[in-house]
Amino acid sequence: MGRLYKYRWQYLMILPAVLLLFLFNYIPMAGIQIAFRDFQIGSSIWSSPWVGLDNFAFLQEPHFWVVVQNTLYISVLKFVFGFPAPILLALMINEVMHGGFKRFVQSVSYLPHFFSWIVVAYILQSLLTLDGGLVNELIGKAGGEPIFFLGSTEWFRPMIVASGLWKEVGWNTILYLAAITAIDPQLYEAAKVEGAGKWAQIRHITFPGILPTISIVLILSIPSLITVGMDQIYPMMNSANMEVSDVLDTYVLRSGLQQGYFGMATAVGLISSVIALFLVLLTNQTSRKINGEGLW
Amino acid sequence: MKLTLGEKAGQTAIVALLSLLCLSVLYPFLYMLAISLNEGADAARGGVYLWPRSFTLINYEIVLGNEVIRNSYWITIARTVVGTVCGMLVTLVAAFGLSYRGLPFRKGILGYILITMLFSGGLVPIYIQLHNLGLTNHFLVYIIPRMFSAWNMFVMLKFLQGIPEALVESAELDGAGPVRILFRIIVPLSKPMLAALGLFTAVGHWNDWFAGAFYVTDQSLIPVQTYLQQLLNASDLSAVMGSNTNQEALARGSQQNITLMSIKMAVVMVSALPILCVYPFLQKYFVKGVLIGSVKG
Numbered sequence: 001m002g003r004l005y006k007y008r009w010q011y012l013m014i015l016p017a018v019l020l021l022f023l024f025n026y027i028p029m030a031g032i033q034i035a036f037r038d039f040q041i042g043s044s045i046w047s048s049p050w051v052g053l054d055n056f057a058f059l060q061e062p063h064f065w066v067v068v069q070n071t072l073y074i075s076v077l078k079f080v081f082g083f084p085a086p087i088l089l090a091l092m093i094n095e096v097m098h099g100g101f102k103r104f105v106q107s108v109s110y111l112p113h114f115f116s117w118i119v120v121a122y123i124l125q126s127l128l129t130l131d132g133g134l135v136n137e138l139i140g141k142a143g144g145e146p147i148f149f150l151g152s153t154e155w156f157r158p159m160i161v162a163s164g165l166w167k168e169v170g171w172n173t174i175l176y177l178a179a180i181t182a183i184d185p186q187l188y189e190a191a192k193v194e195g196a197g198k199w200a201q202i203r204h205i206t207f208p209g210i211l212p213t214i215s216i217v218l219i220l221s222i223p224s225l226i227t228v229g230m231d232q233i234y235p236m237m238n239s240a241n242m243e244v245s246d247v248l249d250t251y252v253l254r255s256g257l258q259q260g261y262f263g264m265a266t267a268v269g270l271i272s273s274v275i276a277l278f279l280v281l282l283t284n285q286t287s288r289k290i291n292g293e294g295l296w
Numbered sequence: 297m298k299l300t301l302g303e304k305a306g307q308t309a310i311v312a313l314l315s316l317l318c319l320s321v322l323y324p325f326l327y328m329l330a331i332s333l334n335e336g337a338d339a340a341r342g343g344v345y346l347w348p349r350s351f352t353l354i355n356y357e358i359v360l361g362n363e364v365i366r367n368s369y370w371i372t373i374a375r376t377v378v379g380t381v382c383g384m385l386v387t388l389v390a391a392f393g394l395s396y397r398g399l400p401f402r403k404g405i406l407g408y409i410l411i412t413m414l415f416s417g418g419l420v421p422i423y424i425q426l427h428n429l430g431l432t433n434h435f436l437v438y439i440i441p442r443m444f445s446a447w448n449m450f451v452m453l454k455f456l457q458g459i460p461e462a463l464v465e466s467a468e469l470d471g472a473g474p475v476r477i478l479f480r481i482i483v484p485l486s487k488p489m490l491a492a493l494g495l496f497t498a499v500g501h502w503n504d505w506f507a508g509a510f511y512v513t514d515q516s517l518i519p520v521q522t523y524l525q526q527l528l529n530a531s532d533l534s535a536v537m538g539s540n541t542n543q544e545a546l547a548r549g550s551q552q553n554i555t556l557m558s559i560k561m562a563v564v565m566v567s568a569l570p571i572l573c574v575y576p577f578l579q580k581y582f583v584k585g586v587l588i589g590s591v592k593g
Contacts, residue, residue, distance in 0.1 A: 003400050009474040013393035014405060016386050020444040021412050028417025028425050041427065089317075092310050101311065107579060108318040114571050116503035118524045122564040123324040125528070126331065132557055134327060137342045166320065174586045198303055231506065235528055249419075256420040257510050269418025277415050 035267040041260070055263035064251070064268075071247040075228045077161050079221060085169045087214060090176035091202060106177070109170025120163050121235035125150065128159075151240030164232060175217065176210050183209040215290060222283040226276050248272045325568070332356070332561035337553030355554060355562035362536055364515055365523060365563065371508075372519040375438040376501040383497050384490065386443045391452035392478045413446045426511055437511045438501070438519070448493050451588055455489045456482065492585025495578055502571070520567045527560060536563075 004011070035055050037048040058064045089109070096102040112120070127134045128149040136146040149155045187205045196204065230249035237245045246254075248268065256265025299307070326346060331339050332355050334348035343349065359365055394402060416422075423432075431437040459482065467477050483490070508522030518526075527536070536559050 003398075007396065007399050010393040010396050010399055013389045013474070017390035017444040017449065018405065018408065020386070020440070021409060021446070023429070024422070024425065024441045025412040025417070028421035029415065031417050031421030031424055034421060034424070039424075041424070045424065092314060095306070095310055096314065097307060098311075101314075105314045105318060107576070108321050110579070110582075111572075111575060112321055114499055114503075114575060115568060116505060116521050116524075118503075118505050118521050118528065119564055119568055121528055122524065122560065123328065126328055126557070126561060127324065129557070132340045132342065132555075134345070140342075170317075170321075171586075174583055178587055197300075198306060235525060238529065252419050253510070257423060262420050262424070266418060266420040269420060273416055273418055280414050 032266060032270050032273075034263055035270050037263060039262050041262065051263070055267040058264055058268065063246075066243070067246050067248055067251045070244055071226070071228055073244075074157060074160060074233070074247060075225045077157055078164050078228065079225065081161050081165055082168065082172075083218065083221065085165055086172035087176055087210070089169055090173040090180065090210070091206060093173060093177060094180050094206065095198070095202075106170070106173075109173065111170070112167040113171035115167070117167075117229075117232045118235050120167055120232070124159060124163060124236070148240075150236075151238060153241050153244045156236070156241045156244050159236065160232065164229075172217075175213055179210040179213040180206060212291075216287075219283050219287050219290070222286070223276055223279045226272055226279060325565075325572070328561045329565055331558055332565050334558065335553060336555030336558030339558055340555055355558045356566070358536060358554060359559060359562045359566060364518075365520070365536075365566075367516055368518050368520045368523045369566075371435070371438075371517060372502060372521070375435070375519060376498050379439050379442060379501045380494055380498040382439055382443050383445060383448075384494050387445050387448045387493075388452055388483075388486075388490070389478070390444065391449045391456055392474070392482060394449075394453055395456040409446050409449060423511070432511050433514050433517065434512075435517055438504070438507055442501075445497070448497070451493060452486075452489065455486060455588055459485055488581065488584050489588055491581040492588065495581050496585060499571075524563060524567055527563060530556065532556065533559060 031045055034045060034048070036050060036052065037045070038051045038054075039045060039048040093102060093105055093109075096105065125133070128136070130136055130146055130148055130150075133149075135149070139146055147155070149159065183205065187209075188201055191201050191205060227249065228247050230247070230253065233245060233247055234250055234253070237250060249272075252265045252269050252272075255261045255268070330344050330346060330348050333351055333353070334344050335350045335352050336355070338344075338350040339348075393399070394405065396402070399405075417425075426432050426437060426441065431440065463481055463485075464477055467481055472480065503521055504519070505521035505525045508518040509525055512518055512522075533554070533556055
């Protein structure tokens with residue numbers, strides 16, 4: 001008891017955090033039982049009747065599997081483009097000789113990270129809309145037929161991938177640029193003496209120098225494969241592109257908060273939470289094997 | 297330093313590509329600014345690319361004359377200030393308490409926090425809990441659920457553990473209690489870290505539209521980003537024209553042919569301008585912040 005009393009101030013300091021997590025994380029975790037109950041808003045979770053696996057009937061609906069497919073499709077696409085792009089950009093920024101221009105490029109490329117996805121959606125709309133959008137105006141001038149980008153199933157994925165790149169590519173170079181700065185300049189000097197050109201220096205010094213960072217970022221991006229960023233998708237969604245734009249998170253949002261199928265939406269959420277947990281644990285194991293230490 | 301021909305060509309290519317990238321970031325804002333400063337019907341004819349052709353401030357007058365927009369702006373400012381201060385305080389205090397290695401049950405408490413980063417109850421149970429606590433349709437729904445950030449806590453903890461223990465111990469010998477140590481010794485030493493995390497927290501509040509869209513139905517409580525989200529798919533101008541106190545501007549607006557697009561661009565510029573303005577001054581903090589956060593906690 002004496003030791004606990006000695007640390008009374010410290011416990012008092014931690015208490016608010018513990019309470020907040022209990023209220024907003026642990027009670028909702030207990031609320032997952034809604035997935036197995038017939039719950040109506042206004043009634044108590046604990047007294048709602050148990051219904052077994054009734055809420056999981058969505059597993060037999062074809063639309064659910066379309067949603068799963070969309071989620072994977074978009075997250076894989078975002079990964080394929082979003083993972084190598086910042087590495088290339090960092091290598092390019094590093095090669096810039098003019099210091100002022102280099103700092104300018106860094107400043108400008110970090111900027112979009114600070115805008116919300118709503119603002120990004122406005123930018124896309126102002127450029128791509130049918131009535132008065134810049135791109136369609138230029139297409140018209142070139143004599144082409146206007147394209148309904150915002151309501152098209154073909155253009156939805158490219159739009160998401162491109163706007164995601166636009167927003168985050170610069171920001172994601174920060175880690176790589178820091179890793180490049182940490183490389184011993186003597187290595188480059190020695191390589192020059194040996195007669196290595198720029199390209200050889202990048203291949204044999206810079207790239208190996210940032211390889212540990214690349215592997216960490218790669219490992220850390222595994223869990224995001226299941227969450228495609230509802231923040232980004234939801235504003236761009238409409239009835240015309242629903243077929244390709246509906247992903248797990250938006251599906252939960254619509255069926256749960258908008259249509260009131262609480263049990264079913266919780267069940268979908270539970271499935272994606274479990275997959276996410278599995279991916280994080282997998283990531284941790286991978287990290288332990290490759291880097292010799294886990295994430296925590 | 298002499299460059300070979302190949303290196304010169306490489307430099308040129310890189311500079312050209314990077315300039316294109318910068319252009320792709322900056323141009324959309326310039327374009328939206330030009331449209332927002334142009335008469336709507338005139339802009340709709342096309343040809344406005346860089347600067348307004350038929351200059352007007354009417355779009356801004358109408359936007360700023362709208363009660364809901366003005367109010368949403370205050371909500372955003374209030375939640376950003378209150379949310380950032382409360383969030384940083386609660387999280388820092390917890391991180392400081394947990395930085396005492398001798399604390400009994402320390403591992404257990406850290407595990408309790410870590411679990412919340414790995415597994416979530418999901419959207420619906422969270423919503424129901426907010427509803428049960430009476431937080432839905434309340435300003436505090438923006439503040440309280442975000443008051444503690446597990447991620448920021450671990451970053452802070454990592455940073456605090458880098459501060460030499462001798463500093464804390466000598467203060468303890470002088471009779472200083474933990475609260476005094478935190479604010480007299482720890483906070484001044486952690487300024488760059490606090491600035492960076494505070495900045496990220498503030499940006500998170502400024503940009504959040506989700507809570508306003510799904511946890512709040514009262515239009516007088518929505519932040520700017522939620523207003524933008526509602527307007528994004530609006531099919532007519534009624535949302536902006538209604539509850540507008542600038543009747544005189546409205547009357548002129550209908551003469552000058554404002555359009556949905558010109559108004560939208562004005563609203564989005566009004567929401568984005570503060571970030572564009574403070575951005576250059578905050579840069580030095582956030583790069584540091586990313587690097588502190590990248591070190592495993």
